[in-house]
Amino acid sequence: MTDQATQPREASFDALFADGRLTVMGLLAESFHALLAKAGAQLAEHGISVVEFEVLIRLARSPLGLLRMTDLSAQTSVTTSGVTRVVDRLQERGLVCRQACATDRRTTYAVITESGRELMAAALPGHLELVETYLTGPVGEAGDLETFTAMIRRVRDGVAPDAAAGSTGPLPASRSAD
Amino acid sequence: MTDQATQPREASFDALFADGRLTVMGLLAESFHALLAKAGAQLAEHGISVVEFEVLIRLARSPLGLLRMTDLSAQTSVTTSGVTRVVDRLQERGLVCRQACATDRRTTYAVITESGRELMAAALPGHLELVETYLTGPVGEAGDLETFTAMIRRVRDGVAPDAAAGSTGPLPASRSAD
DNA sequence: GTGCAGTGATTGCTACAGCAAAGATTGCAC
DNA sequence: GTGCAATCTTTGCTGTAGCAATCACTGCAC
Numbered sequence: 001m002t003d004q005a006t007q008p009r010e011a012s013f014d015a016l017f018a019d020g021r022l023t024v025m026g027l028l029a030e031s032f033h034a035l036l037a038k039a040g041a042q043l044a045e046h047g048i049s050v051v052e053f054e055v056l057i058r059l060a061r062s063p064l065g066l067l068r069m070t071d072l073s074a075q076t077s078v079t080t081s082g083v084t085r086v087v088d089r090l091q092e093r094g095l096v097c098r099q100a101c102a103t104d105r106r107t108t109y110a111v112i113t114e115s116g117r118e119l120m121a122a123a124l125p126g127h128l129e130l131v132e133t134y135l136t137g138p139v140g141e142a143g144d145l146e147t148f149t150a151m152i153r154r155v156r157d158g159v160a161p162d163a164a165a166g167s168t169g170p171l172p173a174s175r176s177a178d
Numbered sequence: 179m180t181d182q183a184t185q186p187r188e189a190s191f192d193a194l195f196a197d198g199r200l201t202v203m204g205l206l207a208e209s210f211h212a213l214l215a216k217a218g219a220q221l222a223e224h225g226i227s228v229v230e231f232e233v234l235i236r237l238a239r240s241p242l243g244l245l246r247m248t249d250l251s252a253q254t255s256v257t258t259s260g261v262t263r264v265v266d267r268l269q270e271r272g273l274v275c276r277q278a279c280a281t282d283r284r285t286t287y288a289v290i291t292e293s294g295r296e297l298m299a300a301a302l303p304g305h306l307e308l309v310e311t312y313l314t315g316p317v318g319e320a321g322d323l324e325t326f327t328a329m330i331r332r333v334r335d336g337v338a339p340d341a342a343a344g345s346t347g348p349l350p351a352s353r354s355a356d
Numbered sequence: 357g358t359g360c361a362g363t364g365a366t367t368g369c370t371a372c373a374g375c376a377a378a379g380a381t382t383g384c385a386c
Numbered sequence: 387g388t389g390c391a392a393t394c395t396t397t398g399c400t401g402t403a404g405c406a407a408t409c410a411c412t413g414c415a416c
Contacts, residue, residue, distance in 0.1 A: 016302045017239045021309040024323075025213075027330045028313070029232075032210045033255045034338035035203075051372090054207075061195045069395060077211045082373055084396055106381045106394040124194045131199040134337040135206070142332040145202070147321045152205045154320040159312040160212035229402090247365060260403055262366055284364045284411045 035134055042130055046123040047093070051078055053123065055086050059096065059112035060120045066099065066111040074162065083110075095119060213312055220308055224301040225271070229256055231301065233264050234273065237290040238298050244277065244289040252340070261288075273297060 016022075040050050048056070054076045059065055069087065073080040087110045090096040095116035101107040112120075139148045156163065194200075218228050226234070232254045237243055247265065251258045265288045268274040273294035279285040290298075317326045334341065 016299075016306070017235070019306055020327075021306050021314050022235075024314055024317075024327055024330070025309050027327065027334050028210060028213075030255065030338050030341045031330055031334040032206060034334070034341070035206075038337060049372090057195070057200075070393085077208065079374060080395070081375080081397080085373080104382070104394085108395065121194075128194070128197055128199050131203050135333055136199050136202055138332040138336045139202075139329045142329040143325045147325065148329050149198075149202055149205065151317045151320040151326050152202065152209055154316040155313055156205050156209040156212070158316045159216060160208050163208045163212070227402090248363085257404060258365065259367080259405080263402075282364085282412070286365065 038130060038134060039127065042126055043123060046119060048095075048119070048123070051076070051082075051086055052090060052095075053127075054078075055083070055090065055110070056095065056112060056116055056120055057124075059110060060117060065117075066109040068101075068107050068109060070107075072110055077163075090116070216308060216312060217305065220304055221301060224297060226273075226297070226301070229254070229260075229264055230268060230273075231305070232256075233261070233268065233288070234290060234294055234298055235302075237274065237288060238295060243295075244287040246279075246285050246287060248285075250288055255341075268294070 036050055039053075043050060043053050055072060055078075058072060058075050059067055067075070069083050070080060072078075072087075073083045076083070078086065087096060087098065090110075091098060093115075094113060096110050096112050099109040099111050101109060136145055139145050214228055217231075221228060221231050233250060233256075236250060236253050237245055245253070247261050248258060250256075250265075251261045254261070256264065265274060265276065268288075269276060272291060274288050274290050277287040277289050279287060314323055317323050
């Protein structure tokens, strides 16, 4: 019989693990995960989580401060059931409220409240500073930030084309979504 | 009552949301999230999840095909309790096994089995192809892949310096969340 | 040897998110 | 008007991951 433990590792097998693509993917995973952890710790000081921040920022950016639950889901990489529960939590804290749609009784709008806007105004500067410190700053030091943005946008367009399209609905989606 | 919906948005408030840093962070989040979803769907065909893949690949890359639970945790952005359960699942499927350490009875090694290596050999080519299609390919089209790698490595070094260093070594006197 | 601080792995508890199903409503075909 | 497919949201169930506590062991001081 052949020696089981050490034998089966052919050169072609090991070579797979040396692939540069794996390195890039690994670096991206480590970076993003750590970035989220930092952001999460900072946002926790304001009493919200990363996904809650994500929902609030979409609402705050929306012209009328409201979005349909479905659109929130499309814009935030959270499923519709997830949005239901996130909005539940935010509503309990008075950061958003639900509002019925006058023309279609199936749809529910999530609306950011004054309190929600205040929290965003308090949390955003620190968040931007963090992004500057750990993402855009280092990127700029190793190359051109605009180039990086173009690269990552290209990736996004390829892997999540739906996210690039503007949010559907009655609201004027002005520029290409970012 | 005061006009709740439209009044409180000063120019300086809106300006925060137009910040380019938010755009880059958003693009990165969408890209990475979608990338993970694609990878997860593909790996599901092989019966494993993304974190299970992450653990298996670390073990497969390790010279002896084994790592201490703690080291696995350090290398995979999963907490030690998370590693315990992931290894539980993998062990039930015969992809890894636990092995006691001869010199320190506290430590447990996770060891990749022959079956685990076979699964990796089956899953890796498709995974690499996917990374090529959705990450390195598009990046290369929008610029230089080496530049991108340097940028993202710079980010990683800044935000997760521990991951860059070898897994061994005493923890630097650490203040965790800053 | 005994005691004690430090390290490694596991477990109880909890929170969160996805999937699939259900409930409610709409618009369309006839 | 009735029936039916599609749409929007919510809910039940389940799987997973983190935190903090616990158990086991080591190495050191005395």
